[in-house]
Amino acid sequence: MLNIIRYTFYDLLRSRWSIFYMLFFMLTSTALLFLSNDLSSAIISLMNILLILAPLVGTIFGVIFYYNSSDFTELLLAHPLKRSTIFLGQLYGLCISLSLSLVLGLGIPFLFYGLLYSDAIFDFLILLVDGVVLTFIFVGLAYIIALKNDNKVKGFGYALLMWLIFAILYDGMLLVIMMQFQDYPLDTFSLVSTVLNPIDLSRILILLKLDISALLGYTGALYQKFFGTVVGISISFTLLAIWSLLPSGLVLRIATSKDF
Amino acid sequence: MTIFITSLCVQAQITVCTTCTISSIQQGIDLATAYDTVFVEEGVYFEYNIAIGKPLTILGENGAIIDGQKQGTILKVQTTNATISGLTLRHVGLSHTEEYAAVHVSNTKHFTLNRLTVEDAFFGFLIEGSSKGRITNNKLSGESEMEFYSGNGIHAWKSKELVITENEIRNLRDGIYLEFVDNSEVVNNLSENNIRYGLHFMFSNNNAYSNNTFTKNGAGVAVMFSKFIEMKDNHFLNNWGTASFGLLLKEIYDAEITGNTFDENTVAIAVEGSSRITYQHNKLSANGWGVKMSGGCYSNKFLSNAFSNNSFDVSFNSRLNDNEFTGNYWSTYSGYDLNKDGIGDVPHRPVKLFSYVVNKTPESIVLLRSFFVDLINFTENVAPVFTPVDLIDNSPLMRVPS
Amino acid sequence: MIEFKNIKKKFGQLEVLKGIDFEVPQGKVTAVLGPNGSGKTTLIKSLLGMVFPDSGSIHLDNYRLNGKAEYRNNIGYLPQIARFPENLTARELLKMVSSVRASNNNAGELIERFKLDEYLDKKLQHLSGGTRQKINIVMALMFDADYLILDEPTTGLDPIALRILKQLIAEQKEAGKTILVTSHILNFVEEVADEVVFLLEGHIHYQGSIEKLTSTTNTEGLESAIARLMEDQHA
Ligand SMILES: Nc1ncnc2c1ncn2[C@@H]1O[C@H](COP(=O)(O)OP(=O)(O)OP(=O)(O)O)[C@@H](O)[C@H]1O
Ligand SMILES: [Mg+2]
Numbered sequence: 001m002l003n004i005i006r007y008t009f010y011d012l013l014r015s016r017w018s019i020f021y022m023l024f025f026m027l028t029s030t031a032l033l034f035l036s037n038d039l040s041s042a043i044i045s046l047m048n049i050l051l052i053l054a055p056l057v058g059t060i061f062g063v064i065f066y067y068n069s070s071d072f073t074e075l076l077l078a079h080p081l082k083r084s085t086i087f088l089g090q091l092y093g094l095c096i097s098l099s100l101s102l103v104l105g106l107g108i109p110f111l112f113y114g115l116l117y118s119d120a121i122f123d124f125l126i127l128l129v130d131g132v133v134l135t136f137i138f139v140g141l142a143y144i145i146a147l148k149n150d151n152k153v154k155g156f157g158y159a160l161l162m163w164l165i166f167a168i169l170y171d172g173m174l175l176v177i178m179m180q181f182q183d184y185p186l187d188t189f190s191l192v193s194t195v196l197n198p199i200d201l202s203r204i205l206i207l208l209k210l211d212i213s214a215l216l217g218y219t220g221a222l223y224q225k226f227f228g229t230v231v232g233i234s235i236s237f238t239l240l241a242i243w244s245l246l247p248s249g250l251v252l253r254i255a256t257s258k259d260f
Numbered sequence: 261m262t263i264f265i266t267s268l269c270v271q272a273q274i275t276v277c278t279t280c281t282i283s284s285i286q287q288g289i290d291l292a293t294a295y296d297t298v299f300v301e302e303g304v305y306f307e308y309n310i311a312i313g314k315p316l317t318i319l320g321e322n323g324a325i326i327d328g329q330k331q332g333t334i335l336k337v338q339t340t341n342a343t344i345s346g347l348t349l350r351h352v353g354l355s356h357t358e359e360y361a362a363v364h365v366s367n368t369k370h371f372t373l374n375r376l377t378v379e380d381a382f383f384g385f386l387i388e389g390s391s392k393g394r395i396t397n398n399k400l401s402g403e404s405e406m407e408f409y410s411g412n413g414i415h416a417w418k419s420k421e422l423v424i425t426e427n428e429i430r431n432l433r434d435g436i437y438l439e440f441v442d443n444s445e446v447v448n449n450l451s452e453n454n455i456r457y458g459l460h461f462m463f464s465n466n467n468a469y470s471n472n473t474f475t476k477n478g479a480g481v482a483v484m485f486s487k488f489i490e491m492k493d494n495h496f497l498n499n500w501g502t503a504s505f506g507l508l509l510k511e512i513y514d515a516e517i518t519g520n521t522f523d524e525n526t527v528a529i530a531v532e533g534s535s536r537i538t539y540q541h542n543k544l545s546a547n548g549w550g551v552k553m554s555g556g557c558y559s560n561k562f563l564s565n566a567f568s569n570n571s572f573d574v575s576f577n578s579r580l581n582d583n584e585f586t587g588n589y590w591s592t593y594s595g596y597d598l599n600k601d602g603i604g605d606v607p608h609r610p611v612k613l614f615s616y617v618v619n620k621t622p623e624s625i626v627l628l629r630s631f632f633v634d635l636i637n638f639t640e641n642v643a644p645v646f647t648p649v650d651l652i653d654n655s656p657l658m659r660v661p662s
Numbered sequence: 663m664i665e666f667k668n669i670k671k672k673f674g675q676l677e678v679l680k681g682i683d684f685e686v687p688q689g690k691v692t693a694v695l696g697p698n699g700s701g702k703t704t705l706i707k708s709l710l711g712m713v714f715p716d717s718g719s720i721h722l723d724n725y726r727l728n729g730k731a732e733y734r735n736n737i738g739y740l741p742q743i744a745r746f747p748e749n750l751t752a753r754e755l756l757k758m759v760s761s762v763r764a765s766n767n768n769a770g771e772l773i774e775r776f777k778l779d780e781y782l783d784k785k786l787q788h789l790s791g792g793t794r795q796k797i798n799i800v801m802a803l804m805f806d807a808d809y810l811i812l813d814e815p816t817t818g819l820d821p822i823a824l825r826i827l828k829q830l831i832a833e834q835k836e837a838g839k840t841i842l843v844t845s846h847i848l849n850f851v852e853e854v855a856d857e858v859v860f861l862l863e864g865h866i867h868y869q870g871s872i873e874k875l876t877s878t879t880n881t882e883g884l885e886s887a888i889a890r891l892m893e894d895q896h897a
Contacts, residue, residue, distance in 0.1 A: 003761055014749065037659065040546070040569050041591045044629075052631050071745035077712045078741065079762050080734040171632035178624045179617065186623040194626045203630060211628055212500075214548030214571035217526045218622040219502045256729070259673070259713040 001089045004076075008069075008093025018097045021057060025105025033113050039120040040210075046106065047127060047206050051199055052167055054134040058098060059163040062142025065094050067152050074260050087143075087255040091248060095139050099132040106131070123209045130202035133244045137198045138163065140247020147254045170197050187222040195236065198243045205236050277301035285318070285326065286310050300324040300347065308353065311336045312344075320347035327351050332358070333386075337365040343372040350379040359411065361386035362400075365393065373398060381432065383411035387419050395424045402432040410455065412437040416444075424449065434460040435477065442466050449473075457482045458499075461489065470494060480506040480525065487512065493519040496528065505530040506547070509537065517542060527552045528570070535559050541661065544568070549575050549615075558582045566660045567591065567610070571628060574651070575615040581648035585610065589657040597658045608656040611647040613640035663688045664709065664809065664840065669718035671704055678704050679715070680864030691831060691841040693851045695888060696861035702844045703742050705861070706813055709842075710739055722809070735764060740802035742813040742844075744794045748787035752778070752797050755786060759801055767804040775826055776800065791818040803830060810834060812843040816850055828854055848884045858884070860891055867891055 012018045028049060032042040069090060076086045106128065115121055142159045149155035174193055178186055194200045207215060208227065215227040226232040274296055276288040285305055288298040294314045302323035308331045312318070316339075325348040328334040332353040335344060344363060353360040361383035365371050368390045376398045378384045384400035387393060400413040413429035414436045416422055422444040428451075429435040435451030438444065439462040446469035451458035458474030459481040461467065470492035474480035480496040483489055489512065496506030506525035509515070510532045520542045522528035528547040529539075533555035542565045544550040550570040551562070554577045566589040567573040573590060587603070588610075595606035614633045618625050627633050640647060664686040671679040678701040686692045694702045707713040709720055711727060711734070720727045727733065746755055756769050773779060776796040781789060789797070795818045802812060815827055831854050834841060845851050851858065852872060860868040868875060868891060872884055879890040 007758060011747070011749075036591065038568065038591070044569060044591075048629065048631070048634060069747065072747040074712070074741070074745050075747070075759070076762065078710050078734065078737075078739040079759065080731045080764070081762055082731045085731075168632050168635070171627055171630045175617070175624060175627055175632065178621050182621040186621070190623040190626050200626075200630065204626065207626075207628055210546070210569070211548065211571045213524050213526045213546065214628065215625060216500050217502065217504075217548045218625050220623065223623070223625075224502070257714065260707070 001085045001092075004081075004086060004089025005093040005096065008090050009097050011069075012065075012094065012097040017061070018101045021098065022101035022105040025102055026109055029106050029109040033109055039110070039113065039115065039118050040123070042110075043120055043123050043127060044210060047130075047203070047210075050102075050106075050127060050131050051134070051203055054102065054131045055138040055167055055199060056163055058095075058135045058138030059142045059159050061094060061098060062139040063146045063152075063156050063159045065090070066143055066146035067155070077260055083256045084252055087251055088248060091140065091143055091251055095136045098135045098139065102131045102135065103128055123206070126205055126209055130205060133240055134198060134202055136244045137247055138166075140251055143251045144247060144254060147251065147258060166197055166199050171200065187220040191222060191226055195239050198240065201236055201240055201243065205233070205240070208233055208236070271295055271297065273297045273299050275299045275301060276305075278303035278305065289313075289316060289318070292316055295341075308332050308334050309336065310334060312339055312342050314339050315341035317343040317345070318347070319343075319345050322346070324348065325350060328353060328360075328362075330354055333360045333362075333364045335363045337363065337368060337371055340369045341371070342368070343374065344376060345372070345374040346376070348377040348379065349381075352378070352380060352382045354382050359383055359386060359415075361411070361415070364388075365390050369393075372396075381411065381413070383415055384413040384429070384432065385415065386411075387414070387416040387422070389418045390416075391420045391422070393419070393422045395422065395427065397426045399428045400432065401430040412460075413451070413454070416441045420444065423447075429454065429458075431455075434458075435474075436460065438462070438464045438467070440464060445469070447471055450475075452476050454478065460484075461486045465489075468492070473497065474499065474506070476500075479504050479508060482508040482510070483512050483515070484508075484510040485512065487514055489515045491515065491517045491520060494521075496520065496522045496525055498523070499525040501526060505552075508532075509534040512537070516540075521545075522547055522550075530554075531557055531560075533557065537561075538563070540564055542566070543660070544570060544573075546570065548572070551575070553577070553583075560584070561586070563587055564657075564661050565589070566657075568660065572612060572615045572618075574610040575619065576611050576648060576651060577616075577619060579646070579648050581651040583651070585651065585653040587655045587657060587661075588653055589660045590653065593656045593658075595656065602658050604656040604658055608653045609641050609644065609647065609651065610653060611651050612637045613646055616646050663721075663723060664842070665721040666705070666709075667719045667721070669705065669708060669715045669720070671701070671708065671713065671715045677864055679708075682718070682861075682864075682866060684859055684866055684869055686840060686842055687857060688840050689835070689838050690856040691835055691843060691854050692857045692859060693855035694842065694844045694859045694861060695848075695851065696844075697892075700861045701864060702861055703813055706739075706811055706842070706844070709811065710734065710737065735805075736807050737809045737811060738802040738805055738807035740798050740810075740812045740815050742817070744798040746786040746794070746797075748785065750786055751783050752786060752789070753782040755797070756782075756801065756804070760804075763805050765805050765807075768806060769800055769804040772800040772803055772830075775830070776823060792820055792823065795819055796823060799827065799830070803834070808839060810839055810841045810843075812841065814844055814846070816845055816847050824850070848888065852884050860888065862892065862895055867895065 032045050036042045145159045146155045274288050274292050276282050276285055282288050297317040300320045302321050304325045306327050308328040326334055328351045330351050330353050334349050349362040352362050362378040362381050364386045366388045369392050371393045373395045378400040381402045410433040412434040413432040416438050418440045420442045425447045427449045430453050432454050433456050435454045435458045437460045441464040444467050449472045452475045454477045456478045458477040461483045463485050465487045468490035473495040475497040480499045499506050505527035506522045508530045512534045513536050515537045518540045522544045525547045527549040528544045529551045531553045535558040537560045539562045545568040547570045550567045550573040552575045560583040562585045564587050568591040590608050593608045595604040597604050614637055666682050666684050669679050669682040696702050708715050760767050781793055875887045879887045881887045881890050
């Protein structure tokens with residue numbers, strides 16, 4: 001497996017996309033740091049970008065990479081390699097490459113800016129964890145869609161739709177439902193639906209650090225318990241861990257029964 | 261002049277110690293004549309209801325402790341010109357009907373409470389109908405867990421010209437409570453972990469408080485039904501929780517709020533029906549809500565304040581606005597400054613649509629900072645429908661004003 | 663010995679293999695014949711574990727294929743369509759493929775035979791079809807596997823390369839390899855194959871030597887024999 005991961009990793013490095021991705025984050029975070037002149041504000045702005053971009057880039061790279069490497073995949077299939085080795089190797093190779101771009105792209109400017117001597121370091125670490133986990137989740141989901149669709153155009157379309165749903169439509173629907181049914185108790189509904197979407201879940205983890213004062217302003221007992229104690233952070237991390245394993249599990253299931 | 265008077269009156273010192281012939285403080289007081297000093301040596305004195313009926317200085321040595329055995333009020337000041345200093349007062353009585361205090365000052369003038377330590381207070385200092393008192397350098401603490409069983413740290417009623425400085429007040433109901441108190445000053449105090457308010461004004465006019473720190477209280481400072489209050493250079497920190505705030509203004513008029521710092525409060529400044537207030541050079545950072553206004557708030561001015569990284573900078577529950585926002589710094593400002601004069605070239609709208617949504621549907625707070633919410637905020641910002649059109653800062657600052 | 667037992671495979675509605683039973687004899691060259699779309703490649707891919715039959719079993723030296731990968735160490739495979747990671751050079755590709763196989767390889771000798779040296783450092787996407795096919799052949803034979811599965815090995819080869827291929831097959835047979843090959847070039851088949859298997863509409867219609875086929879169909883040459891087999895089917 002290490003072999004495949006390494007190969008995939010170098011392949012991406014050679015194609016320079018991962019470099020572009022890293023440079024993009026470097027430029028964005030440097031610009032934000034200089035414009036806002038303050039680590040916390042820069043982290044908040046970055047969060048907005050990261051929660052949208054990491055899933056989007058993961059999704060796009062996931063499908064493109066799957067289709068682009070299908071030749072390589074078929075070649076490997078005839079050799080004495082387990083399918084799990086081939087597919088998870090490629091998947092993780094891609095995820096690691098993207099995550100590294102993200103971590104370096106964000107990390108280097110912040111380090112230069114004096115992150116280590118700031119109290120924002122923990123917020124920043126959560127941001128990185130979120131970015132990495134979202135990358136793993138969305139590359140995995142994109143892989144599932146590509147595996148299920150040999151037609152590239154269709155696969156690409158479905159993958160973008162999937163991203164659109166998780167990143168925007170889901171929250172829009174939630175908000176509409178909440179406003180429609182505001183006379184009913186909504187605590188459980190809104191908390192449960194929020195933690196089911198990995199993007200929302202990642203956002204909650206950051207909110208728990210940055211906006212805890214606002215979150216505790218709402219009286220609902222369930223909210224108080226979730227946001228005011230370790231319950232929230234434990235549940236969020238557990239679910240996020242499950243979420244980051246789920247897509248690769250599905251990829252494995254689909255890949256081991258697919259005809260090539 | 262002063263020297264002249266002191267040399268005229270022969271001041272005596274009476275020493276009280278646990279093994280002396282004068283072994284109780286009350287005894288010492290009874291033996292003293294006016295303007296004497298009763299010196300209390302180290303030791304624990306089990307006494308309560310100690311009445312001070314003539315002008316005296318009661319001075320405690322380090323380690324001089326009066327233990328009230330939870331029986332009632334420990335010291336009662338019923339005279340002018342009393343000074344109590346250096347004592348530790350503990351185990352004040354607890355009652356649902358009587359307001360027991362470590363020191364009870366009533367209907368007098370020119371009293372000084374200085375360097376006192378009050379442990380296990382029910383009420384700390386209870387001051388009624390008195391004036392020209394100095395309350396400085398004291399440490400008061402209670403064990404309050406429930407509001408019902410606890411009193412206030414410094415509680416003043418119908419008094420005036422009090423100076424309350426350098427005190428530390430913890431774990432009580434209200435740290436400092438002032439009702440019908442005028443022309444007083446509250447400076448350099450620390451009020452923390454009190455169940456209700458750090459500092460509480462009711463019907464008190466022409467007061468000033470400055471350089472105090474209010475942290476981790478149920479709520480920081482409540483100013484209610486009062487006029488002409490000056491609030492300067494205070495710190496409001498970590499006042500978290502449901503309906504918690506750094507500063508609550510309710511039905512107050514003509515106040516100056518200048519140079520204060522608000523960090524990580526659920527609501528930094530909650531304003532209900534208050535008018536003609538000037539907010540200047542305050543820094544509001546990482547609060548849930550920066551300024552939350554409700555009820556009729558008119559002719560308020562927000563000048564040169566810095567709003568940084570609050571979940572909501574300003575929330576306003578009416579479509580009509582009669583308040584002025586000018587030259588503030590907003591970390592959410594996304595405009596530019598082409599002529600480099602430090603003032604953004606596009607106006608800033610501090611009220612976000614989402615703050616309305618959260619007002620109506622509080623549960624939706626979980627969607628804070630989501631892309632969809634940013635999207636609707638942006639749309640509203642471009643074409644305001646729900647937020648007041650004229651609530652706008654026409655000269656937003658590019659940097660935090662120093 | 664390779665055994666296919668009652669292999670059935672559908673792609674959606676399309677029933678490609680409807681119960682294939684046959685054995686590939688040890689140490690011989692067996693050719694699978696059949697019209698386009700008759701399922702030759704599908705059969706071969708089942709042997710390689712790339713396609714999963716709906717039912718039936720495949721045995722390799724009495725080992726029943728079960729989804730594990732190790733048995734492929736015994737197989738050298740030449741796919742019908744050479745699909746390479748296009749941004750690699752041929753040298754990198756060979757190196758990469760070697761790195762996933764346990765056995766040592768004799769790529770150098772094969773490269774010399776096909777005179778591929780000058781192409782090794784070119785990107786694969788820039789190679790001609792025939793050159794790609796040569797690389798493809800090198801990759802199938804370089805590991806000295808006991809079983810060689812060659813799906814249309816002649817595609818795109820020039821006469822010289824074709825001759826080398828035939829020589830290679832003969833040498834491999836000599837070395838005791840069991841070889842399964844598909845081809846539409848019947849001359850080639852006649853030259854290299856000991857046995858033929860004829861696949862039509864999901865069934866095997868003939869298995870045996872070429873001589874026996876021409877004598878039973880009473881024809882001369884493989885081409886007319888195959889034509890006769892197909893006519894019989896439609897009659
Ligand atoms: N993965 C797949 N999904 C769907 N259909 C497939 C798949 N692979 C093969 N088929 C279909 O199965 C049938 C058999 O294909 P196969 O490639 O095995 O034929 P073949 O005998 O090798 O043909 P040729 O002589 O052209 O190489 C064809 O109709 C093909 O379209
Ligand atoms: Mg074929």
